[in-house]
Amino acid sequence: MAVAVAAITALTSVIRSSSASTVMGLEKELKDAANALQRCNDTAISLKAGCDLFLRYTTRTSALELDNFAMVKKKLIERGRHFADTSKRARAAIAEQGQRFIRSGFTVLCHGYSRVALAVLRKAVAAGTQFNVIVTEGRPDETGITTARALKDSGVPTSLVLDSGVGYVMEKVDMVLVGAEAVVENGGVINKLGTYQIAIAARAHSVPLYVAAESYKFARLYPLSQRDLPLERKQIDFGPLLPPQVAVDNPSRDFTPPAYISLLFTDLGVLTPAAVSDELIQLYS
Template identity: 55%
Template sequence: MADPKISAYYQTRMAHFGAVTNDWLAQAQSASVITTTPPPPSPPPTAATLSDPSHQKPSFSVIDEFNRWRKQPDLAEAVAAIRALAAVIRSSMATTMMQLEIELKSASDSLKSWDTTSISLTAACDLFMRYVTRTAALEYEDFNSAKSRLIERADKFGEISYTARKVIAMLSQDFIFNGCTILVHGFSRVVLEVLKLAAQNKKLFRVLCTEGRPDRTGLRLSNELAKLDVPVKLVIDSAVAYTMDEVDMVFVGADGVVESGGIINMMGTYQIAMVAKSMSKPVYVAAESYKFARLYPLDQKDLAPALRPVDFGVPIPSKVEVECSARDYTPPQYLTLLFTDLGVLTPSVVSDELIQLYL
């Protein structure tokens, strides 16, 4: 059962990464006091169909379809949402384009409400709607032809999103050279794909993994790299500046890429980027284009709260406030390049790409 004190964003990450257990969560809750106001609970799942029973399949639920896709361990949450929205089109009993678009909009809103703190989920739903329905040519086709075209586009968008990691991994290979040392933070599946391909290409490099407290995501990444026989060293989060002399580059993922060209990612990314910048180390971001969001945070407090439990191993007095935010914002001036399925971008180009995506 979902804990209202922990954001859906963080619970989803735990389910995907398998980094912590329910027992650990229970201990963390008893050891910490969350003083910030938790986000409102997500509404119960609703069928993404029209209210008129004559225009819907009662057995179909976009949330159920989304959860079915989400069970695949290597499938990103945003891609699962895209697949679920494609299923909405296939299962629709609508007889006009207007009805179908209303149905799609309702399904998209249901998915975004399922986890209001997930930037990639919201961005993927918005991009899907723009990509699938943005041409006026649909108005001049008969409904069945238009619906077939929508299904074709939905499948294409889903395939583009699904293969994004492999595209990013290929684009990044020229930047990883023999003998280099790479610092990574947290567990990012796209960063793992980048490093996996480099290892398969017989490149010789070593990786420094931050521990990634409190959910120990760095431990999982170090385990995955060890399976690939990649030399890996685990460092505590507070030792980033101490070890930066050994580093040739920093590679991080992103929960969201915002209009400024900055990123929203796991807590600690901002300070790592600041240390790297001060020591003239390049900071590379690997992020799929479905994470490009129409957001423009000015500072850390502009982010929607995404809470996580923090376990210090000892009871914390009730008068002590505990910072439970799960992510931070890294401004574009601390980033060198973004590797995306749209190409290798500088932070200043991101706003142009966002305009093209949402046109």
């Protein structure tokens, strides 16, 4: 289960077990619970976006106007459960949308470990499409190896390339498919470090880059550069040969501007980057 979906499920449980006797009291408990969840990982963008969307979805409803608080609570639990169920089904909807873009004989380049991107590839396999995948190594957390193992188990011919070898293999690639940690207001994406340079190489070779992302990852952020991202770093051991005086800069994520993205496969449909802002307005209105 994705962390945002787990948070949504937890917040629904908060409504169910709440001892509040007023709507304001219940809303406060929900906000406190959402803040507590976000403190578990204050740099997890999808976690914050999922919590924000849940609070907007559950508390912007005519059910709050009912005089019977027990009925209000019941309606909110139903609404929260519906939101959680919809979020869980998002992956299947995206897989159905995205698999149509994979053709027999294609070589697909993947970067990072994305459950929803894997769902797209598995759906294409189930539809009888024969293709192969090149997976980046994905240092420092070996996400490429995890993805390669999952693809092998699904019967997809897979090869692994060093992160620095993307430009070398791009001329053999027909499409790039990545997930996203967050989709931001201008249609760009925040994803595993290296996505941006892959997007640049793909553009240079006229290879389309597709992003698979659930709508609960749509975040009210507007980064203009890499410096605008929430800071998160991964530990990596370069071994004893690295001089102790040498600083290591190893951010975990980067920002890919919308100009490098062809389409986004989402549970709201197949979107252009320009359409994301309109969807965000509807999600948070």
